[in-house]
Structures are given as structure tokens and as C-alpha cells.
Amino acid sequence: MSIAHEPWGVDALDLAAYLDRVGVPEQRPDEGYLERLYEAHIRAFPFETVDALLGRPPAVDLPGVQEKFLGGGRGGYCFEHGVLFAAALERLGYEAHRRLGTVGPAGENARTHLLVEVVLDGRRLLADPGFGSGMRRPIELRDGARSTGGGMTFGIARVPRGRSRGWELRKLRGGSWDPLHVTHESEVYPVDLVAGNHFVATHPDSVFQRMLVVTGFLPDGSHASLTHASVTLRAPDSPTRHEALTPVDLDPWLERVGVRLSDDDRALLHKRLAELPTAP
Numbered sequence: 001m002s003i004a005h006e007p008w009g010v011d012a013l014d015l016a017a018y019l020d021r022v023g024v025p026e027q028r029p030d031e032g033y034l035e036r037l038y039e040a041h042i043r044a045f046p047f048e049t050v051d052a053l054l055g056r057p058p059a060v061d062l063p064g065v066q067e068k069f070l071g072g073g074r075g076g077y078c079f080e081h082g083v084l085f086a087a088a089l090e091r092l093g094y095e096a097h098r099r100l101g102t103v104g105p106a107g108e109n110a111r112t113h114l115l116v117e118v119v120l121d122g123r124r125l126l127a128d129p130g131f132g133s134g135m136r137r138p139i140e141l142r143d144g145a146r147s148t149g150g151g152m153t154f155g156i157a158r159v160p161r162g163r164s165r166g167w168e169l170r171k172l173r174g175g176s177w178d179p180l181h182v183t184h185e186s187e188v189y190p191v192d193l194v195a196g197n198h199f200v201a202t203h204p205d206s207v208f209q210r211m212l213v214v215t216g217f218l219p220d221g222s223h224a225s226l227t228h229a230s231v232t233l234r235a236p237d238s239p240t241r242h243e244a245l246t247p248v249d250l251d252p253w254l255e256r257v258g259v260r261l262s263d264d265d266r267a268l269l270h271k272r273l274a275e276l277p278t279a280p
Contacts, residue, residue, distance in 0.1 A: 007190055008098075010087040012062050017070045018088050021045075029093040031120055035137045037092075038127050041085055046075035046216030046258045047132030052208040054268055057201035060193040062087050073260050075216070077208070079197045081130030082114035089127075095119040098188040099126075100196065101166070101181040112196045115183050117141065126156070126167065126183060132215035133171060133180060134223040134234060141167050141183075150223060151236035154180075212273060216257030224257050226250075228273045247273070 019026060022040040027033045051058045059065060060079040068074050069084055082098060089096040101113035116127040124141040136149030143158040153172040159165060159182055166184040170177040200206050207213070214226040222235035226245065231253055233241040245253065247270060254261065261269065 008083070008087060008090075009062055010090045013066060013084075013087045013091055014070060015088065015091045018066075018084070021070055026092065029089075029120075031125075033092075034089075034094065034118060034120065034125070034127075037088070038085075038129065038138055039136055041081075041088075041129050042136075043217045044258075045069055045081065045084075045129075046214060047077060047081070047130060048075045048214045048216075048257075048259045049077055049208040049212060050214075050259065050261065050265070050269060052077070052201040052206070053212055053272055054265070055202075057197060060197045061190065075258060076130070077200070078114045078130030079193050079200075082116055083193070085127065085129045086116045089116065089118060098193075099183050099185065100188050100192060101169075101183040103181045110196070110199060111184060112200050113181050114188075114193060114196070117183075126169070128169065131180070132213070132225070133169075134215070135169075139169070150221070151234060151238070152223075210276065212269075214254065214257060214259055216259070218256055224253070226253055226257065228276065 022037065022044040024037055024040045058068065058076055058080055060083055062083055065076070065080045065083045068076060069080065086096045086098055095118065097117040099115045099117050100111035101115050102109050102111050103113050114130060118125045118127060118138060125138040126141050127138040128135055134150055134152055135147060135154050137147055139145055139147040139154055139156055141156060143156065145156040147154045155170045155172065155177060157168045157170060159168045166182040168182045169180045171180055200208060203209070212226070212228040215224065217223055222233055225232040228250065229245055231243050231245050251266060
């Protein structure tokens with residue numbers, strides 16, 4: 001069990017409700033079960049930034065995340081996903097460590113992305129349930145490691161120097177590697193998430209104050225990425241599709257990827273989107 005177990009209050013997790021929501025029964029904590037649980041999690045819970053866009057910073061403590069994801073039938077962004085997934089792993093007997101990452105150029109941006117490192121049989125595996133990239137399984141923290149699934153390939157590279165030191169997750173696009181983020185190795189505590197979440201959810205420079213970002217899996221297994229103006233669809237053995245999205249199309253797409261809003265929140269979201277400079 002991780003040394004970070006106690007500060008995170010993982011005993012508060014309703015593990016039975018979590019496993020029921022993701023559709024996976026409890027099993028022995030090995031690598032095969034980790035991969036199954038990870039994919040079930042990212043299929044059950046979409047990545048979505050609705051609350052931040054509406055000016056409501058989401059809770060990043062386990063009781064708050066659990067209420068939203070399990071009680072409210074919603075998804076969320078990295079801090080929420082990471083808190084819930086790490087708690088489930090620890091309750092199931094895995095050694096899990098929360099890690100902060102830097103999105104974009106390493107050394108230039110704050111550490112505002114939460115990931116989960118799993119130590120299993122002497123190997124370190126990186127789980128990234130709250131980035132919305134479509135990565136289907138954890139990837140080993142080893143220079144040159146690769147993970148392929150769903151028509152997408154991801155890789156790990158060691159970034160060796162200064163503030164940039166860590167593990168860079170890359171995505172293969174058009175024959176070249178596109179850097180996604182760098183995971184750092186220092187221990188993370190709940191207060192770190194409070195600080196990072198405050199910036200991401202409230203600062204005017206945060207991308208989530210300027211646009212809607214939603215990603216999730218469709219029933220046919222394809223992966224959808226939505227903004228308020230477009231949708232991108234990716235599926236194995238199929239070309240990537242990009243389509244414009246009008247306000248009237250948005251609600252059905254949100255339902256398809258699992259973002260189920262109340263009537264009041266739906267109305268507030270449309271009002272907020274109409275205020276954005278880039279809104280149609």
C-alpha cells in the first residue's frame with residue numbers, strides 16, 4: 001500500500017459503487033486487472049470542464065469527487081479523475097502515487113496536471129485517466145516505452161535536465177512525436193491539488209476559462225473530442241474526422257459522451273458559451 005494512503009482518506013471511497021459504475025468486479029491486483037480497470041474508468045467517466053467554465057471550481061477531495069462522479073453521474077478533469085482512480089487502486093491493494101505534471105513545454109508552465117503512478121512487480125506504470133487523450137492502458141515509465149490501442153500510439157521519453165526533469169508522454173501523429181506533458185517525480189499532497197485546481201478553474205489565463213473541452217468514448221468504441229465549436233472523432237482503422245458543431249448540436253453530443261447535465265446547468269452552459277469571444 002502506498003505511503004501516501006493516509007493523507008488522502010481513501011477509506012471514504014464507496015468501492016462497491018465505483019466498481020459497479022465502471023462495470024468491473026474486484027479481482028487480484030495484477031497488471032492485467034490494472035489495464036482492465038483503467039480502460040473501464042476512462043470509458044465510464046468522460047473528461048469534461050463544464051464546472052470550471054461555469055465559474056464553479058470542482059471539488060478535488062475524495063468525498064466531493066465521489067459525490068459528483070458516482071452520485072451525480074458526471075465526469076471531470078485531471079484532479080478529479082486522479083483522486084478517484086488512485087483511491088480505487090489503493091483500496092484494491094495497488095501501490096499508487098499521485099504525480100503532478102506540466103502540460104506543454106516543460107519548465108515553462110506550472111505543474112497543473114494530475115497523474116497516477118502504479119508500482120507493480122518492480123515496474124513503474126503511468127496511468128493518465130484525466131487527460132482525455134484516449135490512451136487505452138497505462139504505460140511503463142521507461143525511456144522508449146510505447147502503448148498502442150484504439151488506433152493511437154503513445155510513447156515515454158526521459159527528460160533529463162533542470163525543472164524539466166521527468167517523464168514526457170508523447171503521442172504519435174503523422175509519423176512524428178507530439179509532446180503532451182511531463183510527469184514529475186516529487187511526492188504530491190492534497191494541498192498541492194487545491195492550489196493547482198484553483199489556478200486551472202479560476203485564473204483568466206487558464207484554457208478552461210476560454211473554451212469548453214470534453215472527451216469521451218462512444219458506444220461503438222470510437223473516441224470523441226468536443227469543444228463548443230467542433231467535434232473530432234477517432235476510431236481504429238478509420239481516418240480522423242473533424243466536424244463543425246453548432247449550439248443546437250452540442251447537447252446531443254454531450255449526452256453521447258456521458259456528460260449529463262441538469263436543465264439549469266445546460267441553460268447556464270449555453271449562456272456562458274454565447275459570451276465567449278470564439279463562440280459561434
